Amino acid sequence: xxxxxxxxxxxxxxxxxxxxxxxxxxxxxxxxxxxxxxxxxxxxxxxxxxxxxxxxxxxxxxxxxxxxxxxxxxxxxxxxxxxxxxxxxxxxxxxxxxxx
Numbered sequence: 001x002x003x004x005x006x007x008x009x010x011x012x013x014x015x016x017x018x019x020x021x022x023x024x025x026x027x028x029x030x031x032x033x034x035x036x037x038x039x040x041x042x043x044x045x046x047x048x049x050x051x052x053x054x055x056x057x058x059x060x061x062x063x064x065x066x067x068x069x070x071x072x073x074x075x076x077x078x079x080x081x082x083x084x085x086x087x088x089x090x091x092x093x094x095x096x097x098x099x100x
Contacts, residue, residue: 011035011043020044025052 011033019029026044030037044051065073075085 009033009035011039013043016040016043017047020049020052023052025054 016029016033019032024032026037026040030040033040071085072082075082078085
């Protein structure tokens with residue numbers, strides 16, 4: 001029995017370089033030229049080129065901090081250490097006021 005071999009597809013390097021310089025990703029170049037994305041990635045790596053990734057800008061969300069971390073951050077903003085910051089809000093309890 002004869003096995004049918006797939007015909008190798010070669011990457012048109014001039015076209016790939018032109019599309020890379022336009023900002024196309026490896027996947028886009030692979031789909032346009034009919035080769036695998038690994039072939040395009042290998043071509044890019046041989047030419048020492050970084051990837052052209054399309055990054056989506058995610059809206060920055062405020063980090064959720066613990067109450068202690070929030071207090072420390074606020075103290076730093078005010079130029080105080082944590083103890084000085086907490087001392088501003090200190091109120092003695094009723095039991096401590098009666099001892100005097």
